[in-house]
Amino acid sequence: xxxxxxxxxxxxxxxxxxxxxxxxxxxxxxxxxxxxxxxxxxxxxxxxxxxxxxxxxxxxxxxxxxxxxxxxxxxxxxxxxxxxxxxxxxxxxxxxxxxxxxxxxxxxxxxxxxxxxxxxxxxxxxxxxxxxxxxxxxxxxxxxxxxxxxxxxxxxxxxxxxxxxxxxxxxxxxxxxxxxxxxxxxxxxxxxxxxxxxxxxxxxxxxxxxxxxxxxxxxxxxxxxxxxxxxxxxxxxxxxxxxxxxxxxxxxxxxxxxxxxxxxxxxxxxxxxxxxxxxxxxxxxxxxxxxxxxxxxxxxxxxxxxxxxxxxxxxxxxxxxxxxxxxxxxxxxxxxxxxxx
Amino acid sequence: xxxxxxxxxxxxxxxxxxxxxxxxxxxxxxxxxxxxxxxxxxxxxxxxxxxxxxxxxxxxxxxxxxxxxxxxxxxxxxxxxxxxxxxxxxxxxxxxxxxxxxxxxxxxxxxxxxxxxxxxxxxxxxxxxxxxxxxxxxxxxxxxxxxxxxxxxxxxxxxxxxxxxxxxxxxxxxxxxxxxxxxxxxxxxxx
Numbered sequence: 001x002x003x004x005x006x007x008x009x010x011x012x013x014x015x016x017x018x019x020x021x022x023x024x025x026x027x028x029x030x031x032x033x034x035x036x037x038x039x040x041x042x043x044x045x046x047x048x049x050x051x052x053x054x055x056x057x058x059x060x061x062x063x064x065x066x067x068x069x070x071x072x073x074x075x076x077x078x079x080x081x082x083x084x085x086x087x088x089x090x091x092x093x094x095x096x097x098x099x100x101x102x103x104x105x106x107x108x109x110x111x112x113x114x115x116x117x118x119x120x121x122x123x124x125x126x127x128x129x130x131x132x133x134x135x136x137x138x139x140x141x142x143x144x145x146x147x148x149x150x151x152x153x154x155x156x157x158x159x160x161x162x163x164x165x166x167x168x169x170x171x172x173x174x175x176x177x178x179x180x181x182x183x184x185x186x187x188x189x190x191x192x193x194x195x196x197x198x199x200x201x202x203x204x205x206x207x208x209x210x211x212x213x214x215x216x217x218x219x220x221x222x223x224x225x226x227x228x229x230x231x232x233x234x235x236x237x238x239x240x241x242x243x244x245x246x247x248x249x250x251x252x253x254x255x256x257x258x259x260x261x262x263x264x265x266x267x268x269x270x271x272x273x274x275x276x277x278x279x280x281x282x283x284x285x286x287x288x289x290x291x292x293x294x295x296x297x298x299x300x301x302x303x304x305x306x307x308x309x310x311x312x313x314x315x316x317x318x319x320x321x322x323x324x325x326x327x328x329x330x331x332x333x334x335x336x337x338x339x340x341x
Numbered sequence: 342x343x344x345x346x347x348x349x350x351x352x353x354x355x356x357x358x359x360x361x362x363x364x365x366x367x368x369x370x371x372x373x374x375x376x377x378x379x380x381x382x383x384x385x386x387x388x389x390x391x392x393x394x395x396x397x398x399x400x401x402x403x404x405x406x407x408x409x410x411x412x413x414x415x416x417x418x419x420x421x422x423x424x425x426x427x428x429x430x431x432x433x434x435x436x437x438x439x440x441x442x443x444x445x446x447x448x449x450x451x452x453x454x455x456x457x458x459x460x461x462x463x464x465x466x467x468x469x470x471x472x473x474x475x476x477x478x479x480x481x482x483x484x485x486x487x488x489x490x491x492x493x494x495x496x497x498x499x500x501x502x503x504x505x506x507x508x509x510x511x512x513x514x515x516x517x518x519x520x521x522x523x524x525x526x527x528x529x530x531x532x
Contacts, residue, residue, distance in 0.1 A: 048490075181408060181410060181415075182415070185422070186422065188406075189481065189483060196483075336422065337420075337422065
């Protein structure tokens with residue numbers, strides 16, 4: 001390789017690293033930018049399908065996708081509205097909940113002394129409730145910051161989204177011209193594969209979470225279980241996390257079932273509903289939607305999710321899976337190249 | 342097939358079309374009155390894309406990547422993973438064995454690397470080196486996938502043309518193998 005070609009490769013990687021460093025340094029800009037990019041990847045396949053074809057086809061596609069969006073958005077808005085009512089009820093019941101929890105704990109402590117003769121000096125209920133209260137107070141104090149951040153995102157996300165739709169093709173061509181010849185083919189193919197997989201994965205997880213959340217909500221409504229909407233949302237959102245998500249999503253239902261004095265509200269009925277919803281997810285939704293997009297070893301998925309959570313919180317846990325799939329692809333390419341040499 | 346039918350087939354509705362400046366520009370560039378060489382005139386003169394209409398070529402060129410190479414710069418090396426099919430817009434390219442011996446020398450308007458588009462996990466069977474300052478127009482696997490998704494008729498036409506190139510090459514190779522076998526048999530008989 002000639003000297004100027006080597007310089008080009010080094011310059012390319014130096015600019016890439018500088019861009020990454022800039023993104024880490026300015027998260028207020030990077031996060032809405034990244035979110036807009038994810039939205040762009042989700043909307044783009046639908047938009048290109050609508051723009052394809054003649055006027056009649058466009059109208060039919062537009063109507064079809066609007067109908068799909070309504071089918072998704074109307075129940076979502078209704079659920080959010082009902083979830084707010086659920087949440088207000090839950091807040092009202094917190095003092096009552098505290099007394100009930102304290103009572104249950106005292107019962108357990110008595111039983112523990114009877115069986116083992118050891119007196120428990122811990123008071124976990126007070127500790128948990130104090131924590132909940134302090135977290136609530138923290139949340140209240142951070143509301144102004146939260147509101148300003150939301151306003152900032154409301155301004156930046158549509159702006160970035162418009163920029164992606166208008167300029168992405170030109171920007172892509174410019175970026176491609178900048179890639180040195182010696183690594184062009186591989187970089188371009190990997191970049192395209194990452195974009196496609198990432199967009200598909202986010203859409204698939206979104207649909208999967210909606211289906212599971214809806215199934216749980218419907219099931220809980222059918223057995224007259226309290227807070228069906230809020231529990232459905234929690235089940236749907238936590239389901240985005242692979243393997244551990246369904247278990248975390250089930251914990252609030254256990255708490256509600258144990259603390260309820262209504263004889264109709266049983267742990268068995270909640271367990272059955274969560275089991276059925278997760279079985280439908282495992283047997284039907286996951287194999288059809290998600291498994292074709294990323295095919296990673298289960299242990300690698302768990303380790304990645306934990307690492308992603310440590311680095312980037314809930315967003316990190318979601319984004320890490322397509323990232324790891326991409327890194328796996330990258331290593332596979334490098335390994336194959338080394339083998340070929 | 343009429344021009345209108347071709348337009349409709351490639352996803353363009355004539356009724357909905359406004360004044361399309363880029364289409365008018367390509368039609369002007371395609372006319373005999375226009376002499377300056379463009380991508381359109383370049384591809385119009387290529388026999389491998391003979392089944393493409395002017396509009397097909399216009400759409401096809403939007404999927405291409407222009408890559409510039411200096412003299413003696415490697416385009417790809419033997420054993421590299423291959424994803425691209427290249428047309429020589431200007432300059433010349435030498436296709437070489439791993440040892441450096443030239444297999445074929447390609448000039449302007451020739452093409453190479455078509456197998457990479459059709460073969461999964463393709464490894465380059467030879468090294469390609471630019472022998473003069475060269476401009477290549479390349480189409481890569483993700484571009485072909487996108488073309489098949491957005492313009493399926495055009496994508497199918499291009500895959501068909503690529504398959505025809507391969508079929509021709511296999512035909513030539515078979516003839517060469519048979520000629521070599523005959524020579525070998527003649528030599529064996531002599532000895």
